[in-house]
Amino acid sequence: MERRQFLKLGAVASGMFAVGGVIASGRRAGAQSGAIPSVDRLVLTNVVDNIYDIFAKGGKLDTITVQRAAFARAGDTLLAEHGLAYHLESLRGSERREILLDFALTELNVTHNYRALKIDPGRADALILSHGHVDHYGALAPLVDKGAIKSGLTLYAGGEDTFCRRVVTTPAGQTEMGQLDAPGLEARGLKVVLAKQPTVVGGHAVTTGQIDRLTDFEKPPAAGRLVVGPMDSACSAPHFGTTQVVAKPGELVFDNFQGEHATVYHVKDRGLVVITSCGHAGVINSVRQAQKATGVQKVHAIVGGFHLAPASDEIVDKTVQAFKAIDPDYVIPEHCTGLNTIMAVHREMPKKLVMPSTGTRVIFGA
Numbered sequence: 001m002e003r004r005q006f007l008k009l010g011a012v013a014s015g016m017f018a019v020g021g022v023i024a025s026g027r028r029a030g031a032q033s034g035a036i037p038s039v040d041r042l043v044l045t046n047v048v049d050n051i052y053d054i055f056a057k058g059g060k061l062d063t064i065t066v067q068r069a070a071f072a073r074a075g076d077t078l079l080a081e082h083g084l085a086y087h088l089e090s091l092r093g094s095e096r097r098e099i100l101l102d103f104a105l106t107e108l109n110v111t112h113n114y115r116a117l118k119i120d121p122g123r124a125d126a127l128i129l130s131h132g133h134v135d136h137y138g139a140l141a142p143l144v145d146k147g148a149i150k151s152g153l154t155l156y157a158g159g160e161d162t163f164c165r166r167v168v169t170t171p172a173g174q175t176e177m178g179q180l181d182a183p184g185l186e187a188r189g190l191k192v193v194l195a196k197q198p199t200v201v202g203g204h205a206v207t208t209g210q211i212d213r214l215t216d217f218e219k220p221p222a223a224g225r226l227v228v229g230p231m232d233s234a235c236s237a238p239h240f241g242t243t244q245v246v247a248k249p250g251e252l253v254f255d256n257f258q259g260e261h262a263t264v265y266h267v268k269d270r271g272l273v274v275i276t277s278c279g280h281a282g283v284i285n286s287v288r289q290a291q292k293a294t295g296v297q298k299v300h301a302i303v304g305g306f307h308l309a310p311a312s313d314e315i316v317d318k319t320v321q322a323f324k325a326i327d328p329d330y331v332i333p334e335h336c337t338g339l340n341t342i343m344a345v346h347r348e349m350p351k352k353l354v355m356p357s358t359g360t361r362v363i364f365g366a
């Protein structure tokens with residue numbers, strides 16, 4: 001199947017709310033008034049992250065429990081890398097769902113960590129990919145090839161650009177960030193859905209759909225570029241965002257991460273757990289989008305890569321002030337967040353900070 005045709009078939013229609021990839025009746029406002037699921041409990045495991053700290057502090061906090069994986073034996077120790085992979089297990093009554101969100105950079109590391117953490121990716125009910133950077137999708141196709149992830153599952157992506165070639169340009173040169181092959185995934189038996197609008201996944205989770213850019217201080221990374229694909233393909237310039245860009249195939253255009261989406265759970269009696277993965281669209285924009293998508297204002301936790309490592313002190317400060325205005329119960333910075341922001345959160349809201357480490361399990365809810 002041609003890439004363009006494939007992507008068209010998988011798209012969730014604009015302006016509609018979708019449940020499990022099937023378009024449900026009603027507009028988004030209708031979904032906000034009752035279609036959003038809540039869960040009794042969410043166990044979020046950070047399977048692969050940038051750091052692994054066996055001394056990271058765990059234990060019971062006010063309304064969450066943080067479990068650390070401090071393996072002491074060689075062979076059991078976890079492997080960290082510049083990448084991100086989550087396992088999300090939720091309960092509503094006796095109904096259990098397991099979702100894999102992002103798939104790290106290397107199959108070796110994520111496979112090792114699944115085993116060490118006693119997670120069976122073969123039990124997953126659905127897959128979500130936050131955006132099209134290789135440090136988030138690197139192990140996806142290899143895991144399906146090895147039979148570790150069941151074929152036949154639905155993979156929720158946020159837009160056509162998830163499957164376009166990306167690079168990072170700096171004065172030192174150009175770094176490839178990969179191109180995920182959508183028809184190749186479908187050939188492996190996965191069904192790819194472009195969840196451009198808020199979409200319920202597995203009956204328990206919600207992807208936010210594409211993220212409105214509301215703040216004036218959150219900008220996509222200055223060095224991110226998309227490589228324009230063949231004319232009339234899904235990676236031709238008009239698909240790269242709301243602004244029409246005139247560019248020829250092979251040229252680089254600024255990457256605004258149009259198709260990035262966040263994942264959110266509504267945990268009963270707690271509020272939203274918002275997971276930003278890489279946060280190129282801005283962590284505050286992502287939280288606002290999650291609130292809009294669910295109709296729930298209370299934010300229990302903000303989790304993920306906030307991509308502020310390269311940010312100026314001013315932007316970090318504005319982000320942390322916005323965190324304080326949102327007033328989540330917990331902030332769990334990971335992956336590309338950066339020490340600058342972790343230190344600022346620690347300074348401004350120390351009791352809400354949970355330090356990152358590969359293998360961390362956070363239990364939300366009852």
Ligand SMILES: [Fe+2]
Pocket residue numbers: 131133278280
């Ligand atoms: Fe990224």
Ligand SMILES: [Fe+2]
Pocket residue numbers: 083084133135136277278305335336
């Ligand atoms: Fe990333």
